Amino acid sequence: MSRLPDQTDYSLDFRVSLDGFSPEANDPIRGEGTFERILAGVSNLVAAGLNPVITVTEVYEENGSESGKERFFEILRGLGVTKPRLKILPVFQIGAEAERTGAYESWQRLRESDALDEEWSHLQCSSCRMVTDQGVWVCPILVNEPQGKMGQTLSDTLEPFRLEHPACWTCHVYGVSCRT
Ligand code: SF4
Numbered sequence: 055m056s057r058l059p060d061q062t063d064y065s066l067d068f069r070v071s072l073d074g075f076s077p078e079a080n081d082p083i084r085g086e087g088t089f090e091r092i093l094a095g096v097s098n099l100v101a102a103g104l105n106p107v108i109t110v111t112e113v114y115e116e117n118g119s120e121s122g123k124e125r126f127f128e129i130l131r132g133l134g135v136t137k138p139r140l141k142i143l144p145v146f147q148i149g150a151e152a153e154r155t156g157a158y159e160s161w162q163r164l165r166e167s168d169a170l171d172e173e174w175s176h177l178q179c180s181s182c183r184m185v186t187d188q189g190v191w192v193c194p195i196l197v198n199e200p201q202g203k204m205g206q207t208l209s210d211t212l213e214p215f216r217l218e219h220p221a222c223w224t225c226h227v228y229g230v231s232c233r234t
Pocket residue numbers: 177178179180192193194195196217219221222223225226
């Protein structure tokens with residue numbers, strides 16, 4: 055499996071979501087029993103010679119702090135990851151998170167005056183799409199969001215996508231980049 059990245063012309067990375075340092079912190083966000091399953095999955099990837107990017111959202115203030123990052127690094131080192139890779143993301147108020155802490159307010163939308171033109175190349179939606187067996191979505195953040203679905207095939211997505219979803223506001227305000 056570790057040869058996979060060398061066998062493609064494209065970059066290949068695995069990302070694993072983890073939202074807390076313990077089952078008590080992570081499982082209410084990701085689901086019952088997921089903390090142990092996530093760690094087991096990371097161990098399997100490491101055993102296969104791969105180094106996944108661990109994606110952490112700021113559902114808890116400490117997650118993105120220096121001490122919080124160090125705690126995640128410690129967990130990963132304990133699983134045999136020699137060079138831990140951590141990606142901190144802001145919270146998007148969609149899906150289960152909207153039910154847990156509330157959906158976006160009506161004012162949380164991009165406006166024409168936000169003038170993204172020069173600064174949107176870092177957004178994942180500017181250069182890729184998410185292909186699933188249910189269709190093609192504009193980006194990984196909006197998978198399963200009806201407004202984010204562009205069609206059934208990649209050819210349906212060769213057109214501009216208006217950044218009208220409230221999650222786009224979060225990308226803009228927090229400068230979210232999804233390139234790793
Ligand atoms: S949420 Fe909006 S701005 Fe962010 S990557 Fe997706 S489409 Fe682009």
